[in-house]
Amino acid sequence: MGKEPIYSFASGQSSLPADILETVRADVARHQDGLSVLELPFTCREARAILHETEAGFRDLLSVPKDYEVLFLQGGAYAQFGILAMNLGGDGRIGAYVEAGHWSRRAVREATPWIGVHRAALGDGLCLPLPDKWDIPPQAAYCHYTSNESAEGLQFPAEPHLTGAPPLIADMTADLLTRPLDVGKLGLLYASSQKNLGIAGVTVVIAAKSLVERCAKDVPAPFHYGQQARERSKVNTPPLFAIAVAGHVCRWLIAHGGLDAAAERNTRKSGLLYSHIERDGFYSSPIDPAYRSKVSVRFHLPTPQLEERFLAHAREHGFLHLEGHSGVGGLRASLYNFVTLRAVEALSEFMKEFERTNG
Ligand SMILES: Cc1ncc(COP(=O)(O)O)c(C=O)c1O
Incomplete structure (x- = not known):
């Protein structure tokens, strides 16, 4: 039997899927110019092509507006909880947070040293607070929510549409690329890769240029959205293998509807x-x-x-x-x-x- x-x-x-694993196997064995993808220096032409093609995949799938940056960072979504607040906080700013589950609670905790946290809404772990009930101070630098609370099993049916509110920021680690998304409704979104985008190792940040341009100055360079945008995610050595796999995932999704x-x-x-x-x-x-x-x-x-x-x-x-x-x-x-x-x-x-x- x-x-x-x-x-x-x-x-x-x-x-x-088996066909992505097969492509990855070939990449590891030998990439186009005879080096394995695991051996490519990030400064070489092939590495630049991998970054470029993966970015193109995200732009294509999500119809990312031209005035948005696509960044490939490290540290997982967990690191973004603090990095985001470091970039957009400071000078007494406040960030509004929808705290509706395990991961948004962590986001609040990690942001607290860098920005004044205002809780826009609280959840009970069994349902989600409706966006029209969120209490967002007009002067907030942003409003953060978690689109899919993976611990509790909660998901917003769609991205909230708030007019005249501060920029919306979404942790989309659990559901980016699982359904259509109107990126233009958000100021910034981020997702780590190990659920829907391939293997662990890269965090995709998609952000309006207007937000990226207003980042605080005293953020360490690898975490600084503006600097990473200027240097095409190459401030330091990017996780090329995970980025290459994310590229394959994008192409697979495009080819499958x-x-x-x-x-x-x-x-x-x-x-x-x-x-x-x-x-x-x-x-x-x-x-x-x-x-x-x-x-x-x-x-x-x-x-x-x-x-x-x-x-x-x-x-x-x-x-x-x-x-x-x-x-x-x-x-x-x-x-x-x-x-x-x-x-x-x-x-x-x-x-x-x-x-x-x-x-
Ligand atoms: C919604 C959400 N945010 C953040 C994280 C943390 O992601 P990472 O382990 O990549 O830091 C997870 C992990 O499960 C998650 O589901």
Whole structure:
């Protein structure tokens, strides 16, 4: 009998399609001029081409307006929590924050040394505060929110549209490139790469030039948006391998119908899982249906003992990394861009069988 396939529902690093892995294998073995992508100096022509092509991929997929910069930085999204406030804070400025879950709480904590934090709205972990109720002081330097709270399994259905408000800034680590996005509604967005953009190692920052031009002066050079923009993300050695993989991801998405098609795939996958979770009360989701995430599906079983048992059985059958976030508990299936519908169908079948034998 053949071995059972293995499906990962990890929150990052996430799955990649076989054809991207194949391309990456070829890049590692030998890039165009005979050097492996792992050996390229960042000053050479090939490295510049990788940066250029990956930027072009993001611009194409997201129709990034011309007056926006695309930067490739390091330190993950976590580092951006502080770096952002360093760049746009100072001189007694305040930043408005929508604090609606684990990651936005961290964003607030990391920003606090660099900017006066004003809480524009608070969430209860089960639904999200509506943008028209956000209390944003008109003098705020920006308003920050987290588009997908991956720990709780919450997601804003679309980017908020606020007129006359300070620039909106979004942590899109969990859902960038999973659905269409109107970049022009935001002043700045950022996302680390290990969920939907490839492997860990690069953080994409897309920012209006008008914001980049107003960064504080006393920010360390590798973190300074303005300086990184002027030097095309090469203030110091960029993480070329992760940037190259992100480029492959962009080209794959473009070849497979762009972000409309990605959204359709992600809606289908999460729809299948939620409908299964809601079937008869054995599995449950505590999240308000209007804000259920299409990429971070959180669910529970009737008791913690059954959840433990479920995880152990799931592992035995090749369904990996279904543990809930450590701060939230329960179970979570992360369905990022390259988790396949087949994987979700197989998980649903497994859940059905587990319920039949344990329900
Ligand atoms: C919404 C969100 N923001 C930030 C982070 C932190 O990202 P990183 O580990 O790349 O710093 C995560 C990680 O899961 C996340 O889901």
